[in-house]
Amino acid sequence: LRPGAWVEDAAGPLYVRLRKRIEQSIDSGLLAKSAPLPGEREIASLTGLSRVTVRRAMQELVDRGIIVQRQGSGSFVADAAPRVEQSLSHLTSFTEDMERRGLNVTSEWLTRGVFIPSPEEVMALALSSGEQVARVARLRRAEGRPMAIERASLPTDILPDPQLVTSSLYAVLERDGNRPVRALQRISAVNLGAEDAALLGVEPGTAGLRIIRTSYLPNRRVIEYTRSLYRADAYDFVAELRLGN
Ligand code: 16G
Missing domain, CATH: 1.10.10.10 (Winged helix-like DNA-binding domain superfamily/Winged helix DNA-binding domain)
Incomplete structure (x- = not known):
């Protein structure tokens, strides 16, 4: 200064x-x-x-x-990523979530292309035999600080050219009329392996949050299967609960 x-x-x-x-x-x-x-x-x-x-x-x-x-x-x-409160009741994208808070988003590409799917992807996305899969994997940063690793898989008729995703995946889906309207999300605790920990800028073995999101179009078709690792020290997930069943 x-x-x-x-x-x-x-x-x-x-x-x-x-x-x-x-x-x-x-x-x-x-x-x-x-x-x-x-x-x-x-x-x-x-x-x-x-x-x-x-x-x-x-x-x-x-x-x-x-x-x-x-x-x-x-x-x-601050020695950690910015800590954010994330609602569990809205289907939003990383870019939307961060920009709403005035945080600047950048992403580092880990994978972007069309591949032969794993059995897990075939199941999750209900792919037909011989069908390929589009993969978009990124380290996501807010204000330059690593927040999450997101590995998204989509059917290739939904995302024929993953190279077209330059910043927001959901913006591309929205442009094509394929914005998901519903998602199921599973959150669990994990200890981060050496490689993922290094990407997220934490010590190996640090606790992280594993989030699996499966998203659907209005016609109930699955179009996104995303495995993410979120920094546990950067997120509070918040849901509103109401009496009843
Ligand atoms: C969110 C989603 C992710 C989705 C991404 C798209 C989780 C927990 N959340 O982070 O599934 O692919 O947004 O963000 O996985 P983008 O439009 O900024 O690329």
Whole structure:
């Protein structure tokens, strides 16, 4: 946070520039996980910005789960992915969920193509013999932090060209009139294996949430079978319960 350094490379209001500058310092490792941040007053005098501007930038970083503030001891770089509350009663996509919270979504491709299906995929998607399967597997990030690994499989008549999925899978399905309207979701606890843990940025053996989603079109046809691993320290799944059966 050299004086004036925040001005050069970002656009928008001052507090947004300052927020982006701090985010960059965290992403580049200049500010380590759990590292303490200078106080509001110090940041203001280092940057020449008003304390109101600094406070506003800090509040946005707190809202996004990028920094945490502890009463009496100041602000620290959050050492975990942003923690989000996810409703279990709405059929939404990762992109929609994160964008609604103002979090920026990026994905890293693990697999994207058409393959010979596994027996599990044949069963789950009710594929005919000889039919291939479209696979879209991604590491999904919010504000640059890994949140989940999602491995989606779809019939190839629903997704003939997986390469066309550049950001949101559901946006592609929606465009083609194939947006699922119902899904079954199974959530269970797992200990993450070395490879998945490395992708998610946690230690091997850390607890994760395994989620299997099977989604349906209005005509009850299954069109998505997705096996995901979500960071247990990043998600609270919330469902509303009502008396009755
Ligand atoms: C959600 C879904 C996933 C779906 C993805 C599409 C779970 C638990 N949730 O994350 O099944 O494929 O959204 O997101 O699996 P996209 O439209 O952002 O690609």
